[in-house]
Amino acid sequence: MRSEPARPSPDHHPSPGRFASHPLIEVQALVKRYGTKTAVDGLDLVAGAGVTAVLGPNGAGKTTTVETCEGYRRPDSGTVRVLGLDPVRQSAELRPRIGVMLQSGGVYSGARADEMLRHVARLHAHPLDVDALIERLGLGSCGRTGYRRLSGGQQQRLALAMAVVGRPELVFLDEPTAGLDPQARRATWDLVKDLRADGVSVILTTHYMEEAEQLADDVAIIDGGRVIAQGSPEELCKGGAENTLRFTGRPGLDVGSLLKALPADCTAAELTPGSYRVVGKVDPQLLATVTSWCAQHGVMPDRISVERHTLEDVFLELTGKELRS
């Protein structure tokens, strides 16, 4: 039982010793082909404790990678270790220790929600309290309803419940909130945060930037079957291009004198008449420099705005792709 206080958000540096023991997931030079199509092309991934988000456009190889870790797919080459085990050869040892949420399905079409969850609980030695879990995920109202007649959101939450009911060490969630309404998405996020706080590690694939930013200690961006960037959301955002400051004023201001006032590595330009942009390391000092320059020149900087680099910018920069194609 952990007694340390809860960490309400993952906005912190990874705690020391996250990788102290061997990593939870270690993928080396993974290659997986389907016919002539190469889905995963020499992928390396290391994931430690906490929440790791696997982010990527459609067809990037996210699901294939995760399903290889779950033991569903046999690598064409490369090695995969999950909790130190080979997911294919040591599957019997691994399976009780992981929880799996598939992208869809996984439930008998004639089964009721509570019946299926109770069944999965029965396959484990120390399952969670099923009634509490049903209550927690707002599935109480659909206990007697057959699976086929549940809404998409209810089916997703049931799949999530099935993944965690066996009290696993490591949970795989494949697009857990795809197609959910904001309220249901929030409920799922809260559960993931609670799992993390109680020491359960989570690997989640997602389409949603916000989800990765909200939940993940570590983000791996996958494109073309490889990991093209990995780090905490803050690290990734820092590593990208510089931030931007914009303001509007009267047209034809002396941009040259503004540039002189700014640090050397900044650029400034009048993009369209009366619309100015400063690119550089935007910090409070830079903001003060720009506003005092405006004051000296009798300019009211309307619509002054600072655009912070988001994970989405980083993603677009790295992959050149819209996330949701």
Added chain:
Amino acid sequence: MTTATGAYAPKPGAAPLPRMIAAQAALETKMLLRNGEQLLLTVVIPTLLLVLFSSVDIVDTGKGAAVDFLAPGVLALAVMSTAFTGQAIATGFERRYGVLKRLASSPLPRWGLMTAKTASVLVTEVLQVILLTVIAFALGWSPHGSPAAVLLLLVLGTAAFSGLGLLMAGTLKAEATLAAANLVFLLLLVGGGVIVPLEKFGPAAQHVLGLLPISALSDGLRDVLQHGAGMPWGDLGVLAAWGVVGLAAAGKFFRWE
């Protein structure tokens, strides 16, 4: 709201194997008994055929009471409906809906799942045999022969039909399995000596039809139950051969997703 209450603290572990298999078999049986189409196939059709053809003289069933000819055939049909048709359709849709995939990552091993499926088939067959036997007795059935021979026929018949059913479910699309399993059920019902004696077909056809698993099962059951024969080795051999070939092929070609 996030609080580390410890409620989700990891405590992994598989349940004991017998408990897992029992839970799986119970759920599979419940799913089958809840499914209207499955009940039609496994209960309603065999019962109707037995009652209808025993009481109305539609098919010439040879010497003796019609029920003495029909009861063994309908028992064979019951085995086929559960082990082959029902199991193929259910498993095909479990594969289609990702149930097999999801269970494959649970602590229940694959052989445990197959054991549970077999147990569920056997439980269903026991219920069918009890029901059909009671009805047959009510219709004046007077069976002969050794219960051991009957049991052996039923078990080998189940193995033969299970192999074929799982082969179909594991290789075809769910919809194709649904259509094909029903078609095969219908064809074998007519051409497998269940209610129509094989003698009604020409000698050549009779020879080929006699090698079908349903013919071997209905013929073997009839030899024992109607004519009081000993072990029907020929029919048992045919069933065993189908069982070995079917289960081996299912084991080799079954695709889990």
